[in-house]
Amino acid sequence: MPESMLEPVSPLMGAISEGALTVRDAGPTGMIALRGDLSDPAFTGPVEALAGVPVPGVWQASGSDTRALLWMSPDELLLLMPYGEPRSAAPRLQAELDGQGVFALVQDVSDMRVRLKIEGSQMREALARLTPADVSPAAFRAGSLRRTRIAQAAAAIYVLSEERAEVFCFRSVADYAFRLLSGAARNAPDFEYF
Template sequence: MSNTVSALNGASAQGFTLVRDMGLQGMITLRGDLSAATLKKAVTSVAGGDMPTAGHISLTDTGAVAWMSPDELLIIVPYADVDAKLAEIGTAMGDDHHLAVNVSDARCMFALSGDDALVREALAKLMPVDLSAGAFKVGQFRRSRMAQVPAAIWMADTGEARVVCFRSVAQYVFDLLKGATAPGSEVRYLAQ
């Protein structure tokens, strides 16, 4: 039997910020009526946090729930817990219309850490998103394009960003982030 590993098996690069593959992450896509009480109760029970509002992510000690679209959430839990969490969602939702799918092995997560303005700057080089501290706060969530591929981002804390992308483009995204954080390439626009 083979061992499950993340897309880049813990790769990291130190530039003006640290970029690292966060290893295996449990991820569940949940689609349904986000205003339904049953779905809200299922999500808060499974994730242990609040239901996020549009454009936000609800962070907990063990995971997160991100608003992906008007009928879709991304639930992040420990990798080993995904099957149990899917069963919990199914039980909690009962016959209510929904779709819950394990997408853990189809996604990859990166962390960027360092000086807050420089972490934001690295992402701003690659995405058409206003990443200034006043416009993109901790707890906000965006889906956009990172160069040529779709990606989702959020600030987990001051100086701590997360990027989720498809596993199939993990090396490409890692290389983009590594290039965007190359020593000497600081623009310092967001530090002003």
């Protein structure tokens, strides 16, 4: 069967856990890891042109549900886009940066990570049960991102609003992360800490 006819599949197969909060598999998402000098316009210019959004500040994200740039470290961004786009976009951007003599790494990581969505008024309480990161509203506002852990798994947490967050983790721990988040969300209203 030609590759173009295969449908992408998430390792969680669209899993949803509903209770006090909703935890759901966001499904296949296009992701490009970008490493370079975030203060160099020769790097950020082509990245912003591809993303369609500005490079975010430290511990921030910019964009929308379908297309966003996430600050991952002082020299790394994660570009989110519709699944399938990175296959051609990543090599094209790498070639453009190479052609300008810009030192950068552009890698399609769409099949390496999963994206989980958490929704509900006690979202922060559920996350606080699993991560050492300060998830209080004062420290972790909407539009903020943290690379941290949830229990024993490396993860990034992106807060979209007071009732919505996304967790990114490696595909190999997708089921573990989903079960952790689902369990923490089950009794979240009992907490009412934030």
